Amino acid sequence: MVTVPDRKETIMAVSAELFATKGIGPTTVRDIGEAAGVFSGSLYHYFRSKNAIVDAVLARFMDDIGSRFQAAVTRAGSPVAVVRALINETLLVIDDHPHPTKMYQNDRQYLRDNGLLERVDSASRAMRGFWLTAIRAGIADGSFRADIPPEVFYRSLRDTLWATMHWPNRSRYSTPEFAELISTLFFDGFVVNHP
Secondary structure, three states, X not given: OOOHHHHHHHHHHHHHHHHHHHOOOOOOHHHHHHHHXXXXXXXXXXXXXXXXXXXXXXXXXXXXXXXXXXXXXXXXXXXXXXXXXXXXXXXHHHHHOHHHHHHHHHOHHHHHHOOOHHHHHHHHHHHHHXXXXXXXXXXXXXXXXXXXOHHHHHHHHHHHHHHHHHOOOHXXXXXXXXXXXXXXXXXXXXXXXXX
16 A cells, blocks of 8 residues: 555656656646546645646755755865865765756746746855855865855856756766866866875
8 A cells, every 4th residue: 555655756756757758838737646646636635736746846846956056065074075076066966966957947937937946046046155155165274265256156066067967978977076076177277285
């Protein structure tokens, strides 16, 4: 017998895949029910609406990013080590959550129009804080260049990392290899003292 938590997990998993492949707007409750093996009317026993499923999927996604970033900051030492750890964790999140990543990237307008974006954006601002704190600390201790504004470096790095999910050659590298490539790319032009 399938328990309620298991059924909810199934619904969330199949919904995330449908939202990522079809788009949130075009995906119907009936589509979700068929994919989850549940009558569409029965979905309302688990979630009050399609948007409640979207919200639950994205909340879990953002919570995982926050937990990973906090752990990375806690275990890393120097500002350079923190930024490297955040690069690695971002790539791992993309690997582990491809469907929510696509939902967030491809359906921002739907999320905005349906009042679902503020919570995600609020969590994103918290993630931004991890990056900027490390970058500013690196500027303060002389590890990073002071002539490049922290926000410019952060946005360039962040946008590059999230865009890599669309790169056709991304799968040629393991996540640690790819994280090292991205770190080298950015730090060779950003680290003050080259080895």
